[in-house]
Amino acid sequence: MIPYGRQSIDDDDVRAVEEVLRSDWLTQGPAIDRFEQALAEYCGAAYAVAVCNATAALHIACLALGVGEGDIVWTSPNTFVASANCARYCGATIGFVDIDPRTYNMSVSSLEDQLRHARAVNALPKVVIPVHFAGQSCDMQAIHALSQEYGFRIIEDASHAVGADYLDGKVGDCRYSDMTVFSFHPVKILTTAEGGMVLTNRPELCDALRRLRSHGITRDPAAMEKKDEGPWYYEQIELGYNYRMTDLQAALGLSQLRRLPEFVARRRALARRYDAMLAGLPLRTPYQAPDGVSAFHLYPVWIDEEKAGRSRRAVFDDLRARGIGVNVLYIPVPLQPDYRKLGFAEGQFPEAERYYRGAISLPLYFSLSDEQQDQVVAAVKGALS
Structure with a gap:
C-alpha cells in the first residue's frame, strides 16, 4: 500500500537523536533552544516556543491572548478538530467561517460578511484562527486588514504549511498575525514524532507561551513576588500545563529542518x-x-x-x-x-x-x-x- 503521507528519517536524524541520548539533557535542555532559534530564523519571526504537539500550541496561543469564558473564536470548518477545540478548552464559544471554493481556505468575503453582522449584534470574535489548508497560506494580508477594522487577534494555524511562501516572506513570519502554529506530526512536512511550535514577534506573548507550556512557572526575579529566596527558587504565577517538548524531539526537528x-x-x-x-x-x-x-x-x-x-x-x-x-x-x-x-x-x-x-x-x-x-x-x- 502506498500511504497518503509518511515521514523521511535519514542517518543524520538518527545520529542527532543518539547524541542527545548520550548527553546530559533529555528534556528542557539546549536542543530546545537551538531548534526554536533555527525555525524562527528560517521563518523570519522574532521568537519561537516549542511544545509537545500542535494542539497544545493552539491551546496556549489562545490562552496567551486572554481567551476565556464569554469570548468568541472563529476558525475554518475545513480543518482537524484541534483548530476549534483549542478555543473550547479555554471556555470560549466557537464559530466557523466558510471556505473559498478554490483554495479551500477561509473565505475573506465570508469573513467580512460575518464580521459586519457580528458587529451589528455585538458578537465580534476576540480571535480568528485561519487554517492554511494543505500547505497554502490563507489571504493573510486581507484578514489582517479586517482585524484592524474589527479589533480581533489572529492565530495562524499553519500546521500544514511549514516551508510555504506568502507574498515576499515565509509562512510563520507573523507579519499579519499575532502568532503562527506549526505541527511536526509524522505525516507533516518535517517531523519531531509528535511536536509543535508557536512563533511570534511579540516578546510579551513569547514570555506567556513559555510559562504556559511549563505549569505557569517563572524563574524571572522581575516577575516574582519574593526576590531573595535563593537560586533554587521559582514561582507559579498562573495556571499552566506540562506541554514541553523533549530534547530528543527537538534534536530530530533541528536535523529535519536542515532538509x-x-x-x-x-x-x-x-x-x-x-x-x-x-x-x-x-x-x-x-x-x-x-x-x-x-x-x-x-x-x-x-x-x-x-x-x-x-x-x-x-x-x-x-x-x-x-x-x-x-x-x-x-x-x-x-x-x-x-x-x-x-x-x-x-x-x-x-x-x-x-x-x-x-x-x-x-x-x-x-x-x-x-x-x-x-x-x-x-x-x-x-x-x-
Missing part, C-alpha cells in the same frame, strides 16, 4: 507532476493562489461525481483496493457529533460541505518516487474509467 528546503522542493515537484498527469480527468486539482506558493502537505483532488459517473466513495474504495492509501481530509468540524450538540447543523457551511463530499487526498511525501506516483495516477485513471 526542509529539499522536502518542500520535492513536494512541489510531485504536485506539478500530478497537475500535468491528471489533466483532463473528471476531477479538480489544487488551485494555487498567486500570492504565495504552497508547501503541499497534502495534494487534495475533488471528484466531479456527475462527470465521472461514480461516487467519491466508489472511487475511494477502488483506489484502496488498488493499493493506493488515499485519505479524506477533512470532515467539516461542525458536522462532528460533539459540535452538533452545540447547535451546528448540516447546510450552515455549504462550501466546506461541498468540498468534503468530493475530496480525496492522494499520496504525497518526500520519498514518493516518480514510479510510485505513476502507479497512483494509473490507479486514479482506472478508478475513474
Whole structure:
C-alpha cells in the first residue's frame, strides 16, 4: 500500500537523536533552544516556543491572548478538530467561517460578511484562527486588514504549511498575525514524532507561551513576588500545563529542518507532476493562489461525481483496493457529533460541505518516487474509467 503521507528519517536524524541520548539533557535542555532559534530564523519571526504537539500550541496561543469564558473564536470548518477545540478548552464559544471554493481556505468575503453582522449584534470574535489548508497560506494580508477594522487577534494555524511562501516572506513570519502554529506530526512536512511550535514577534506573548507550556512557572526575579529566596527558587504565577517538548524531539526537528528546503522542493515537484498527469480527468486539482506558493502537505483532488459517473466513495474504495492509501481530509468540524450538540447543523457551511463530499487526498511525501506516483495516477485513471 502506498500511504497518503509518511515521514523521511535519514542517518543524520538518527545520529542527532543518539547524541542527545548520550548527553546530559533529555528534556528542557539546549536542543530546545537551538531548534526554536533555527525555525524562527528560517521563518523570519522574532521568537519561537516549542511544545509537545500542535494542539497544545493552539491551546496556549489562545490562552496567551486572554481567551476565556464569554469570548468568541472563529476558525475554518475545513480543518482537524484541534483548530476549534483549542478555543473550547479555554471556555470560549466557537464559530466557523466558510471556505473559498478554490483554495479551500477561509473565505475573506465570508469573513467580512460575518464580521459586519457580528458587529451589528455585538458578537465580534476576540480571535480568528485561519487554517492554511494543505500547505497554502490563507489571504493573510486581507484578514489582517479586517482585524484592524474589527479589533480581533489572529492565530495562524499553519500546521500544514511549514516551508510555504506568502507574498515576499515565509509562512510563520507573523507579519499579519499575532502568532503562527506549526505541527511536526509524522505525516507533516518535517517531523519531531509528535511536536509543535508557536512563533511570534511579540516578546510579551513569547514570555506567556513559555510559562504556559511549563505549569505557569517563572524563574524571572522581575516577575516574582519574593526576590531573595535563593537560586533554587521559582514561582507559579498562573495556571499552566506540562506541554514541553523533549530534547530528543527537538534534536530530530533541528536535523529535519536542515532538509526542509529539499522536502518542500520535492513536494512541489510531485504536485506539478500530478497537475500535468491528471489533466483532463473528471476531477479538480489544487488551485494555487498567486500570492504565495504552497508547501503541499497534502495534494487534495475533488471528484466531479456527475462527470465521472461514480461516487467519491466508489472511487475511494477502488483506489484502496488498488493499493493506493488515499485519505479524506477533512470532515467539516461542525458536522462532528460533539459540535452538533452545540447547535451546528448540516447546510450552515455549504462550501466546506461541498468540498468534503468530493475530496480525496492522494499520496504525497518526500520519498514518493516518480514510479510510485505513476502507479497512483494509473490507479486514479482506472478508478475513474
